[in-house]
Each structure stands twice: as structure tokens, then as C-alpha cells.
Amino acid sequence: MIDHVRDLASVREATDRFLSAAGKLGDAAVAAPSRLPGWTRGHVMAHVARNADALVNVLAGRPMYASAESRDGDIARDAGRPLDAHLADLRESAARLSAQAALPADWTRTVVMRNGVTDRAARVPFRRWIELELHLVDLDAGYELEDLPEEFTGREIAFLAERWSARPGIPAVTLVADDGRSWRTGGTAEGGPVTVTGSPAGLLAWLAGRGDKGAALDAGGAPLPVLPPL
The missing domain is CATH 3.30.1050.20 (Nonspecific Lipid-transfer Protein; Chain A)
Structure with a gap:
């Protein structure tokens, strides 16, 4: 059974980890490549902030993003900011999501995610936890999948x-x-x-699709099946 209250606590802890790791970067490091092809660390941080606002929309019953183009445009717009601006945005967007999640709500209701995917509202906090943990690895700031x-x-x-x-x-x-x-x-x-x-x-x-992408796994001599991108 999904415990959204417990997951919200995990989101707060993961947010603190993300902010702590990101806070140790400098402006030059923000502009350097992340582990995601074509994205700098600034792109990763901008995405994490905008994802918080997108999940506010989901919980409030609005479309997650106005469009795919606006989602990508917002990330590109925000990616080149200095570190202090990124950190402030990450804190403020996380606070907006926390405030929305604290409102009285039916956590058993169905919500609509990106691309029309549906889920229970109770799983939205876990989805946010995913964003924070995996993108902290993508940030290439000393946090690994093993951590x-x-x-x-x-x-x-x-x-x-x-x-x-x-x-x-x-x-x-x-x-x-x-x-x-x-x-x-x-x-x-x-x-x-x-x-x-x-x-x-x-x-x-x-x-x-992270790290060595399964290179160290044992498939008993068979090739690893090819998975679609996330």
C-alpha cells in the first residue's frame, strides 16, 4: 500500500540532499555537462524545479505541462542561470509542492500525468522522489546509484x-x-x-538507462533486452 505521507517525508529528505549537493557547485560547474546527453547541470536543476511546479498542477487538477514545447522551453530558459538563482528556484518550487500536498485532498483519486498517463494521487510523492534521486545522480556531483x-x-x-x-x-x-x-x-x-x-x-x-546501463549484469549468456528510453 502506498503511504503518501511517508513518501512526502522522503521527498523532503531527498530535496535537502539535492540542495546540499548542488550548493557545493560553482557557476562554472553549473554550466558544465551533466550525465544526461545534451544537458548541463543547469538543465538538470531547471528540470527538477519545473517538475515540482508541474506536480503542483497535477495535484490541483490542471494539466501537468501546458505543452511539450513549453516544458522544454522553460528548461532551456532557466538552465543558464547562476547557481544562486537555481538554488532559490529549487527551494521555492519545492515549498510550493509541499504546500499543495498539505491541502485536504482525496489521495485515492486518479490524476493525469504527462502524455495522458494516469495514476493515483497517492503515488505522486513517490514520483517526485524518483525525480530527485535519479537527477541527483545525473547531476554528477558525487552521488551515485549505489548511494x-x-x-x-x-x-x-x-x-x-x-x-x-x-x-x-x-x-x-x-x-x-x-x-x-x-x-x-x-x-x-x-x-x-x-x-x-x-x-x-x-x-x-x-x-x-543510467550508469553502465546494465553492463555489469549477468543474463546467462543471452544479450540484455533493449528497453525503450524513459
Whole structure:
């Protein structure tokens, strides 16, 4: 069962981590490349801030973004700001999201995300937690996939495994972590099932297209299935 109150607490903790790491950068570092192709660290920080405002819209029953073009344009507009402006924006947008989440609401209701994807309102805080944790890794500021909280890593693997289930072109895959946890995904492509084993961080890297993208995983001699981009 999703506990949105607990997830909101995790969002606050992750926000503090993100701000602490970002605050150690300088203006030159903000303009340097992030780990996301074509994005500087400034793009990553601008995206995280604008995502907070987008989730305010979701919780308030408005479209997440006015359009794909406006989303991309806002990130491009804000990316080149100095560090202090980014930090202020990150704090203020996080505060707006926290205030919206504190309003009386039916957390069992269905909300509409980007591209028409629907979800329960109760999962919006976890979606925000995802943005903060993965993009802190993308920021390339000393925080790695291996540093992610254990609970987050397991839940994000389960979340992405569910996302890739029944997607065309992905065979049935059993994910087995070296700590004993397991998940299943895929299941529509022809061919036999594949078992993929490795560390939780390695499994998450493959599912989320981060880090070594699964290079350290063991698929029993079979090639790793190709996953769509997030």
C-alpha cells in the first residue's frame, strides 16, 4: 500500500540532499555537462524545479505541462542561470509542492500525468522522489546509484519493472538482485524467458538507462533486452 505521507517525508529528505549537493557547485560547474546527453547541470536543476511546479498542477487538477514545447522551453530558459538563482528556484518550487500536498485532498483519486498517463494521487510523492534521486545522480556531483536509499532502489526497480511489463519487443525477464530480491518485467516478445542477475544498483541502472546501463549484469549468456528510453 502506498503511504503518501511517508513518501512526502522522503521527498523532503531527498530535496535537502539535492540542495546540499548542488550548493557545493560553482557557476562554472553549473554550466558544465551533466550525465544526461545534451544537458548541463543547469538543465538538470531547471528540470527538477519545473517538475515540482508541474506536480503542483497535477495535484490541483490542471494539466501537468501546458505543452511539450513549453516544458522544454522553460528548461532551456532557466538552465543558464547562476547557481544562486537555481538554488532559490529549487527551494521555492519545492515549498510550493509541499504546500499543495498539505491541502485536504482525496489521495485515492486518479490524476493525469504527462502524455495522458494516469495514476493515483497517492503515488505522486513517490514520483517526485524518483525525480530527485535519479537527477541527483545525473547531476554528477558525487552521488551515485549505489548511494540511493535501499528502500528507494527496490521500489524504483519494481516501478520500472511494472512500466516495462507487457511492452512490445521485451521478452519475459526475471530480475534477481544479489540480496535475494526479485522482480518480473517484459513478456511480449518471442523467445525464451531471460533471467538477469546483479546488484540492485546495476539492475536499476539498466531499467532507468543510467550508469553502465546494465553492463555489469549477468543474463546467462543471452544479450540484455533493449528497453525503450524513459
